[in-house]
Amino acid sequence: MEIQTSNGRYAEVDVQALAVAVFKDEKADEGFLKELDSATGGLVRSILESEELKGKEGETAYIHLPASGGGLKAKRLLLVGAGERSDYRLAQVSQLAGAAVRHLRVRSVKSVGLVPRFEGADDAARVAAATVEGALIGLFEPDKYRTVEKEQRTVDRFVVIAEGADDEALRRGAERGRVIGESVNFTRDLANEPGAYMTPTIMAQRAQQIAEEFGLEIDVLDEARMEAEGMGALLSVARGSEEPPKMMILKYMPEGKTSIEDGEEYLALVGKGITFDTGGISLKPGENMELMKYDMSGGATVLGVMRAVAQLKPSAPILGVVPATENMPSGKATKPGDVVTAMSGKTIEVINTDAEGRLILADGVCYAKKLGATKIIDMATLTGAVSIALGDVNTGIMGTDQELINEVIEAGREVGEKFWQLPLDKEYTKQIKSDIADIKNVGGRKAGTITAAAFIKEFADGVSWAHLDIAGTAWGDDAKPFRSKGPTGIAVRTLLNFVERATRAASDVQKQDGQK
Ligand code: BES
Ligand code: ZN
Numbered sequence: 001m002e003i004q005t006s007n008g009r010y011a012e013v014d015v016q017a018l019a020v021a022v023f024k025d026e027k028a029d030e031g032f033l034k035e036l037d038s039a040t041g042g043l044v045r046s047i048l049e050s051e052e053l054k055g056k057e058g059e060t061a062y063i064h065l066p067a068s069g070g071g072l073k074a075k076r077l078l079l080v081g082a083g084e085r086s087d088y089r090l091a092q093v094s095q096l097a098g099a100a101v102r103h104l105r106v107r108s109v110k111s112v113g114l115v116p117r118f119e120g121a122d123d124a125a126r127v128a129a130a131t132v133e134g135a136l137i138g139l140f141e142p143d144k145y146r147t148v149e150k151e152q153r154t155v156d157r158f159v160v161i162a163e164g165a166d167d168e169a170l171r172r173g174a175e176r177g178r179v180i181g182e183s184v185n186f187t188r189d190l191a192n193e194p195g196a197y198m199t200p201t202i203m204a205q206r207a208q209q210i211a212e213e214f215g216l217e218i219d220v221l222d223e224a225r226m227e228a229e230g231m232g233a234l235l236s237v238a239r240g241s242e243e244p245p246k247m248m249i250l251k252y253m254p255e256g257k258t259s260i261e262d263g264e265e266y267l268a269l270v271g272k273g274i275t276f277d278t279g280g281i282s283l284k285p286g287e288n289m290e291l292m293k294y295d296m297s298g299g300a301t302v303l304g305v306m307r308a309v310a311q312l313k314p315s316a317p318i319l320g321v322v323p324a325t326e327n328m329p330s331g332k333a334t335k336p337g338d339v340v341t342a343m344s345g346k347t348i349e350v351i352n353t354d355a356e357g358r359l360i361l362a363d364g365v366c367y368a369k370k371l372g373a374t375k376i377i378d379m380a381t382l383t384g385a386v387s388i389a390l391g392d393v394n395t396g397i398m399g400t401d402q403e404l405i406n407e408v409i410e411a412g413r414e415v416g417e418k419f420w421q422l423p424l425d426k427e428y429t430k431q432i433k434s435d436i437a438d439i440k441n442v443g444g445r446k447a448g449t450i451t452a453a454a455f456i457k458e459f460a461d462g463v464s465w466a467h468l469d470i471a472g473t474a475w476g477d478d479a480k481p482f483r484s485k486g487p488t489g490i491a492v493r494t495l496l497n498f499v500e501r502a503t504r505a506a507s508d509v510q511k512q513d514g515q516k
């Protein structure tokens with residue numbers, strides 16, 4: 001899709017359809033809508049007065065304008081409900097753009113102009129970014145392997161329209177939005193792939209491709225190197241599979257920087273890459289097991305973020321770590337009761353082989369520390385329990401650094417991704433004490449999401465750490481007006497915003513230091 005921007009008059013933009021935000025209970029007799037109403041010969045007023053559209057989020061009304069006459073170059077108009085004006089933020093802009101393109105593409109529209117009507121001229125770049133990102137995310141469909149009745153993909157030109165906005169800022173924002181939207185969809189595409197098409201080897205190839213295309217340093221650890229590093233927890237999960245495990249290491253360095261100094265802050269993102277989770281010897285029931293192809297979503301999120309970071313070039317270095325393996329039962333598979341030793345030297349009694357995510361993350365976190373990470377955010381489809389607690393609305397967040405947790409929550413709020421913190425008191429660690437080893441990999445029926453985090457915490461000592469349990473939010477069972485069902489790419493946008501906010505804060509500090 002070609003992406004363009006316009007700071008001219010919306011009426012003059014040469015597109016087939018114009019999509020316009022309409023706020024809740026807005027009337028056609030003043031301001032922006034008055035003008036639009038007269039350009040459409042009173043059609044806007046008649047729609048609003050008929051109450052066909054009340055301006056609620058996600059609502060739409062679609063009109064064809066007469067071929068001759070009228071004040072708009074576009075001959076089709078889509079009014080899109082934007083909700084309360086006072087609640088209208090960048091997250092809403094993004095969803096509105098997604099809803100607009102999803103609505104128009106099934107009507108065979110090839111070019112769309114979108115008027116987000118976001119006030120605050122200095123935000124032009126951010127508005128353009130949110131709009132483009134929302135449109136790209138809205139157009140993604142998981143029907144890759146359909147040969148018939150594929151979802152329509154007709155929109156091939158998209159124009160963000162913000163009259164009077166700074167042209168350069170609009171373009172810069174649209175480009176940022178393109179990078180982010182494409183990276184979210186990259187993550188969704190990986191998560192959507194069936195297990196046979198997304199083995200650890202294939203996932204590592206995809207990581208290699210992005211590293212080459214966008215310029216990231218990459219290292220992929222094979223089994224021999226995992227053994228040399230003592231990654232007994234990860235290897236114990238891989239034992240049952242014919243597919244060799246891989247650990248992907250991606251490094252982003254800002255321009256001119258070649259190494260990490262001692263004591264320098266270094267953020268690592270660590271993502272669970274179980275390319276298929278059968279449960280292992282503690283086999284899962286067959287019902288819905290096909291969904292376990294998305295058990296590498298945390299890893300896919302890390303790759304999506306690194307893919308974007310390589311293009312957006314923040315001023316701080318970032319490390320991406322993705323331990324990847326299948327979790328399969330076989331004659332060689334790890335058995336309940338086996339004891340394995342993680343890279344840190346901690347011994348783990350494997351009570352349930354289906355609690356494999358925390359095992360591979362343990363070694364992922366240890367390796368990130370070995371590479372110098374001082375701050376770690378891990379993400380994983382870790383527990384079914386998080387969907388029981390929070391459903392598909394909030395991602396569970398826990399950790400040891402409250403400031404870091406707050407920053408992630410706030411970064412998420414800005415982009416429309418919700419996080420809810422669960423407590424991680426030290427009492428929970430009692431539940432994972434083992435009789436024969438240092439710890440065990442399950443903590444019983446109570447507080448399953450928390451005891452999983454408590455397990456990872458055992459390996460995150462000495463660093464600032466936050467953990468995201470995305471099991472409930474990485475997959476959407478239902479389509480929304482602004483996105484398809486299936487993989488959501490959750491947390492990619494939050495983490496990119498987190499990195500951006502941190503970079504901005506750091507440069508503010510530098511500026512202040514300069515003034516002293
Ligand atoms: N991958 C699953 C968690 C999961 C469940 C993700 C449903 C998405 C949807 C994880 O490896 C797992 O099986 N966890 C177990 C842990 C239990 C054995 C302590 C679970 O949640 O049941
Ligand atoms: Zn499992």
Ligand code: ZN
Pocket residue numbers: 274277295354356357381382
């Ligand atoms: Zn799993």
